[in-house]
Amino acid sequence: MLILKQIIDYDCDVLIAGGGPSGSALAFHLAKMGAKVIVVEAEKFPRDKVCGDGVSPIALAELDRMGITQTKNFAKANEIKKVGLFLKNDQVYINLSKPEHLKYHARIIPRIELDDMIYGAAKKQGAIYMESSRVLNYSISPTAAWVTIKTGAGPTTIKSRLIVGADGSRSTIARQLRGVKPADDYQLLGLRAYYNNVNGPTDRVDIYFSEAGFPGIFWMFPKGKNDANVGMALISKTFPKKPDHIKNLLQDHIANHSEIQNRIGNGTLEAKMEGWPITFFNTSQKLCGNRVLLVGEAAGLINPLSGDGIQYALLSSGWAAEAIGKCLGENDFSESHLNSYVKRVHKEVGFDFALSNLLVQFPKNKTLTKVWMQILNILIARAKRDKAYADIIAGIFEGTYPSYKALTIPFIFKSIKQGGVEVANALMESLKNPEGIIDDSAEAVNSLFKIVEEVKADPVQQLKWAGNTLSKTAAVAGHVVSRIDLAKLRGR
Ligand SMILES: Cc1cc2nc3c(=O)[nH]c(=O)nc-3n(C[C@H](O)[C@H](O)[C@H](O)COP(=O)(O)OP(=O)(O)OC[C@H]3O[C@@H](n4cnc5c(N)ncnc54)[C@H](O)[C@@H]3O)c2cc1C
Structure with a gap:
């Protein structure tokens, strides 16, 4: 694609806040088109992120498109072919029949590895990373997006044609764009614990429902032969009673559920349990403005039913890259021009997320x-x-x-x-x-x-x-x- 260079001097074409799956995938696609991309990431890679580490076949297809599935690191990732669903003393084991158009079965890939692979691919395409640096805020003028960043050497300002918020569930960019933080009504709480030396099949993920833990689900996702990701996601706002503390719920579940006890066996907790909010889609909130756009979880692209977000982070970056490519070519970053991305999001996931939101409402x-x-x-x-x-x-x-x-x-x-x-x-x-x-x-x-x-x-x-x-x-x-x-x- 031909990208017109302007007479005005910019530090970059696109500044991306956040180098998780959405930010790094977008950096990969834009750098591949020839755009000058700077990714500002608060942490230093390889970095961990609280997650279930479940990477769906659709997410894997996106990684495949980026050449990541051909790497040695990917080959080590644990493949999943079955799911167990548990309710009280009842259970069903389902063989996952992969849709034909998708090449891979789901994998469990610890985020410290997955995000590093995407970051590596983006860097290889020429994306520039500013690590251990945090975007504080931005301002928009008719000709540029001015982004203020806190770095180890002090604050700095970068002049970009466009700023993208890929900074996750607590997005600074989304909060500034929308003027509000995410409402409780659109949030889940997540908790993750890594266990070593566990038992059980390596190719089966288990999902547990219980009256005590409801409205939340527990999971056990094997990371490989001996290790597992155990966790819980819980709706944050319920009534008439508030949910019990999520940590107590997960601890009680691990202590009292015979199936998960069998799988943990003599396994030990690797480090402390860690929590993180999950922000899901609110159809009435903005996804773009003049010279600013949101992708991945900053945009709320999470399925509240499954907590699945990596595939939407990767997909939305692909959709955004197409729209941004056109904006770069025509040198038009107005909200109305960027709106083609918003329309695409609504077309691809609007119905699915509206129904999932309704099902979570009950x-x-x-x-x-x-x-x-x-x-x-x-x-x-x-x-x-x-x-x-x-x-x-x-x-x-x-x-x-x-x-x-x-x-x-x-x-x-x-x-x-x-x-x-x-x-x-x-x-x-x-x-x-x-x-x-x-x-x-x-x-x-x-x-x-x-x-x-x-x-x-x-x-x-x-x-x-x-x-x-x-x-x-x-x-x-x-x-x-x-x-x-x-x-x-x-x-x-
Ligand atoms: C407990 C839990 C379990 C989950 N399980 C799954 C699962 O099994 N499968 C699945 O598909 N999804 C799961 N998710 C959702 C998944 O983690 C997210 O959808 C995914 O991480 C979104 O990717 P992202 O790149 O948009 O944001 P993130 O991965 O959150 O990345 C955002 C990045 O931005 C950086 N950042 C934040 N603020 C700033 C700033 N101001 N300046 C610069 N950098 C900044 C952060 O350091 C981070 O690296 C889970 C989430 C939780 C909490």
């Missing part, structure tokens, strides 16, 4: 936890005997399928049918054991009373929740309607 209301446990029970029961159904559930967790795959008539029908089977089984059980009916009925009535009590105790919160749920439902409905082929409907 468990925020802890009054409904028992209902959720029942729904998960039904999903697991059906997944045990229906491979196509199991594939969809595993694909949504793995990030290879958008969540709206679960909105198809066959999937919903099978779930409802399974619900019927579960009720029938419970009835049969009751007939065999009539005394049990009294216990079960008492529990059902108790649960119902509890729900009514909790609604009465805080009607304002419940109404607010209902309002939020409605607005998120409307967002999903908007996507559904926009996908209906009106021409086809008229032709009928």
Whole structure:
């Protein structure tokens, strides 16, 4: 691509704040096009980042595009072919059937290694890194973006044509662009612990649900033969009760869940447990302005259902590189010109994220936890005997399928049918054991009373929740309607 050089002197064409997967992937693509790119990174590579380290097949396809999958370091990464889903004493093991167009099964790659590989690839293309330096703020003039940076040698200012915020969930650039920090309503809390000398299959990740930990999920992701990443992601804002402290929840889970105990065995905690916020997509917030744009988690590109963010960090960098390439060619960095990137983001992930946001909205209301446990029970029961159904559930967790795959008539029908089977089984059980009916009925009535009590105790919160749920439902409905082929409907 031909990039026109301007008479005005700039220190660089694009300054990227943050050298994680999104920042370094963008630096790779832009440097490859011939742009002068400076990446300002607060830490020094190789650097760790709190994460589950799960790299999905879609993320791997992006790494492949950058030549990273041909490196020796990549060859060592642990391959995943199965997922175990656990709820109380029930479980299902699903073989991950990789979609045909994707070359690799998911891998577990510790971020200290993954991010270093992407950083290395970007540097090889000619991107310049300023490490151990932090972007403090920026200002926009009609002809430039002026970026103030704190370095070891004191503060400095860089003049760039464009600034990109790739600075993660606590993005400084996003906060300045939007004027607010991310709302609690759009955040998860994450906690990670590395364990050494663990047992169990190296090619199976396990995901655990429990009433005590809900609305959160626990995981055990093997990093290789002996080591594993164990962690939890939890919705930060719930009601009527706030969730218990995430560290207590993870510690209790490890101490009391027999399956994870089997896998940890005599394993030891490598270092302390570390937490980090996860910020997800708020459709009403800005992704760009004049001479400024956001990618990766700074833009909220995370699937709140699975916590998957690496693939969106890499994908969004590819989309941004295309849009920025055009802006560089035409020397136009106005918000309206950069908006082609925003449209692409909404087109690619808008529907999926709107539905995922809606699905996360329900468990925020802890009054409904028992209902959720029942729904998960039904999903697991059906997944045990229906491979196509199991594939969809595993694909949504793995990030290879958008969540709206679960909105198809066959999937919903099978779930409802399974619900019927579960009720029938419970009835049969009751007939065999009539005394049990009294216990079960008492529990059902108790649960119902509890729900009514909790609604009465805080009607304002419940109404607010209902309002939020409605607005998120409307967002999903908007996507559904926009996908209906009106021409086809008229032709009928
Ligand atoms: C507990 C947990 C588990 C997760 N598990 C998974 C998983 O298994 N799979 C998955 O796909 N995703 C997972 N995620 C999400 C994933 O970590 C993120 O989506 C991903 O890191 C986003 O990449 P990024 O490059 O946008 O941001 P980051 O990786 O956060 O990189 C941002 C970079 O910017 C730097 N920075 C920050 N501020 C500044 C500044 N002012 N100036 C300069 N540099 C700055 C930081 O040092 C950092 O290097 C998890 C997240 C958490 C918290």
